[in-house]
Amino acid sequence: MTFDVRTADLDALNSATKYPSIQTYHQLGERGSLTDAFTEFRGPVIGTEKVDGSNSRVICLPDGSWLLGSREELLCAKGDLIGNPAQGIVAALREFADALPPVAEAIRVYYLELYGGKITAASKQYTGTRTVGYRLFDMVELRDFQSVLAMPVAAISAWREAGGQPFAPEPELAAAADRSGLELTPRLFTVDGSELPGEIGAMREFLAEHMPMTRCGLDEGGGGHPEGIVLRTPDRSVIAKARFEDYDRTLRRRQPAAR
Structure with a gap:
């Protein structure tokens, strides 16, 4: 079945x-x-910078078209004269989307x-x-898109939140960034999962x-103050975020009240 964004x-x-x-x-x-329960990682864990910005999507479609979206909604399609100006996503990413080569027989999504x-x-921290910038932090290539799009929207949402999307593993993500002229969110370290602290104060340190x-x-x-770190296995089967704000709030509340 041929894909056509106008009838999708x-x-x-x-x-x-x-x-x-x-x-x-x-x-x-x-x-x-935060509670004392934490995410268990086994084997190598890659730490990347968590950037405080707007989660944006560039969706490349099998018919050669593209869509731009925020985290929640679609904002613009290829050929549109006017796009939704929300968060400046269309203005910042339209030129990049136009320069991407077409994708055959798949839906490819760049998450920026x-x-x-x-x-x-x-924003003042950066x-x-x-100035406006963008970094690639994930990518999905959905080859069985026809069966996914045939599901009810509620079922698609459940599939997505259960980890159904085929995210690119780290080597493939790095290669995609290189091909597309994109910078990845900074890679900070690779450690064994056993080296990650389990105690809240130790994780803040x-x-x-x-x-x-x-x-x-x-x-x-x-200003230079960072938001936090994203922790992920190389195949992205386990992923979690650690934000300074969450740890500072929790530790502040745990301090004994002054008498």
Whole structure:
């Protein structure tokens, strides 16, 4: 069956290409505090910088067209004269999408963190001149897209959140970034899973040791404070995020009240 974006179910396509929820390394509990339960990793673990920006999608389709999207919605299609201006995604990524080669017999999704400018409150950590940048952090190549798009949207959502999307493993992701002229989110370290701290205070120290400053500064005027680290196995079968803000909030609340 030939794919045609003009007749495709865009609700299904949107759901199938959304980025799934990523758990925190220490589980979240009440009022945003972390609990002592943490994600277990076995074998090598890659640490990458978690950039505070807008989760963006470039969706390359089998008919040679493309779509741009935020985390939640589709914003623009190839050939559109006007796109949804939300978060500056279309303005920043349209030229990149136009330059990508067509994809045959698959749906390929580039997941990019768009940051800087006035995108989030943390933009000032990366730029003093409102410069905008983007980094690739994941990619999916969906070859069985016809069977996925035939499912009800609720079933697609459940499939996505259960890890159904075939994400590129680390070597393939790095190769895709190189082919596309993209920079990956910075790779900080590779450690064995047994080296990751299990205690909340120790994990806060681990973050400070491995990510004292952002590596994604866009100019010299940025404040430099990083958001955190994403931990992932090379095949991306296990992935979790650790944010400074979550650990600082939790440790602050655990301090005994002053008398």
